[in-house]
Amino acid sequence: MADAEEHIGRQIVEAQHSASMDDLFRLHAGWLRTFLLRRLRAQPADVEDIVQDTYLRAARQPTTVIVHPKAFLSQTATNLFRDGKRRDSVRARHRESVAHAGAGTGSAPPGLLEQEAALELERLIVAMPDTYRDVFALSRFRHMTNAEIAAHLDISVKTVEWRMGKALAFCASRLRD
Structure with a gap:
């Protein structure tokens, strides 16, 4: 009996969490897109991916953890943006080194x-x-x-x-x- 009550309690918490994520998205997604475009100068093609990844990370957090949603969302989006830039930089350096090596240095x-x-x-x-x-x-x-x-x-x-x-x-x- 206690297991069934606990299971129902978890379902209620998950349903509330899902509803709060929907609310969080509805209330702040437009603001987050603008933040990414204007403040971080993200490419328009990357904005939707970063917004989606930000909300995926937010969905993993217990709802009680997100006390200041804009601060949480902006910091998460900033981290994702920087991670993407870092990855792009590493890939560009790798492509450059392969191209340079293929140009006759013999170290390809x-x-x-x-x-x-x-x-x-x-x-x-x-x-x-x-x-x-x-x-x-x-x-x-x-x-x-x-x-x-x-x-x-x-x-x-x-x-x-x-x-x-x-x-x-x-x-x-x-x-x-």
Whole structure:
């Protein structure tokens, strides 16, 4: 019996808390938007997200804790705004360091350089004329000798060597561009 009464009591408190959050939002959301735009100079696109996150944080607080709603809301919104700016700054520095590293310093993450190299190689092979591509792919990816390639393609070894030279010259010219 006591458990049932306690459960009903918790439901009543939660319902009151939900109603008070609705009231808090209805009374102060417009003021909070203006505060963010004018005082913090937040971007209009970010304002609604910050307002929503502010009320989500407020909803986690017991209603008795929020004695001065405007002070609570403005401080919470300010903290969220600063956190967002800090995150943006860290991301911008990271993007800048990756871009700077990719510009030739050699300190870019190895996985990124490998992916870029693989993509560039794929582009080169796709752009290569078919006759060069066949010889190049059999040599570099199937690790076949010139004699094996000649037998496989039913051409002479001299033709394999000539086409391989042309394929490598094609790659070199594309990489210089």
